[in-house]
Amino acid sequence: MFFWLYYTTADVDYKTRPLVLWLQGGPGASSTGIGNFLEIGPQNLSLGNRTDAWTKEVNVVFVDNPVGTGYSFVEDPKLIPRNNTAIAYDLIKFMSGFFVKVPEFQDVPLYIFSESYGGKMAAQFAVTLQRAIQMKKVRCQLAGVALGDSWISPVDAVLSWGPYLYATSLIDSAGEAKINGKTTEVRNAVAANKMLEATKLWAQAEDLIENVTNGVNFYNILTKRTHNNTTTTTTTSTSSSTANEVNNSIRQEAPDQVLSDYNVHLYNHYVGDVSADLDHLMNGPMREKLKVIPENVTWGGQSKMVFEALSEDFMTSAVKNVELLLNTTNLKVVVYNGQLDLIVSTLGAQKWVEHLHWAGTSHWVNADRRPIEDPSGATGAFSKTFKNFTFYWILNAGHMIPSDAGAMAKKMMQEIVGIKVR
Structure with a gap:
């Protein structure tokens, strides 16, 4: 598991500032690439300094998670997690090793921040980590978990699409009726525990939305999508021969994991599109500068396999994990959502939050x-x-809040971790 630690550049002893662990979504999207260079790290995609970098206030560690994401890799495809529980246990192993490598952070407040599917992973990871701390298997100062535009309740997210698009004038009543019909099918499949079918129906709902909205951007309804999403693609998120070799070898060992059309479509939306701009940087200059990436590993080379492996777990709910955190711990629990996000609309997020068993x-x-x-x-x-x-409504921002509203995202982070906002 590959991680990238930044010590804060604040003019203080870094050990006096909290540690933020950032978990990306997808599943299969790289934290060390997307979260780092597109959202909160010290430099942007052009390697210019980011004005609202979180590293100016806190220590930040990015981890490519689950294994197979970004620079993290597996030699046996059976080791790619197939559910949220396996992801949490792998993260516990990672944290154990991390604190051995940098033991001074054992006594620093730890906050888990997340985005999209990363929030689903973060909720269960926080529950599992808290238990490991209580059992003295891991020594750290877990202080809170922040769930950003998070895939906590997939059904509530999906059912909100029609009403949200109608309220924002992107569809008419006939369009809403069509979308509601398809999203109801998704809900019914989940209720019947037909999880793979639910994921497939979810992809169909997205296709329908694209047609009736003239291609709305699921990440931010007011902006134009920067990449084309197609239902056919190559077998890897990079064109390098090394990545092809890695993915081909995996597929030879695990042919059941070859991406179906609907998973390719979803992967392109939630991993491929946002990773495309980073491919050259991460597989070129960054790889050379890091000098620790094995020769047979390519950034993002196994990410499609991660997405496919988790396809059956994709539509499961993580609400019970949030309830566990609220009912059994004193940790800070934060949900924050972008006003212009369609994937995980605020309408859907409010729905599950307002029905928490707490x-x-x-x-x-x-x-x-x-x-x-x-x-x-x-x-x-x-x-x-x-x-x-705490719940934050972030205005003028979509799914990736730090990209759309950097100053507000940083201000929110400071409030959560207890650093005075200047």
């Missing part, structure tokens, strides 16, 4: 929202808190 749910629902100003003085977000749970 004694504080009704108190949170009836609490007052607090407006938060952006650097221009305009309202850039709202937040609402009860006890250790």
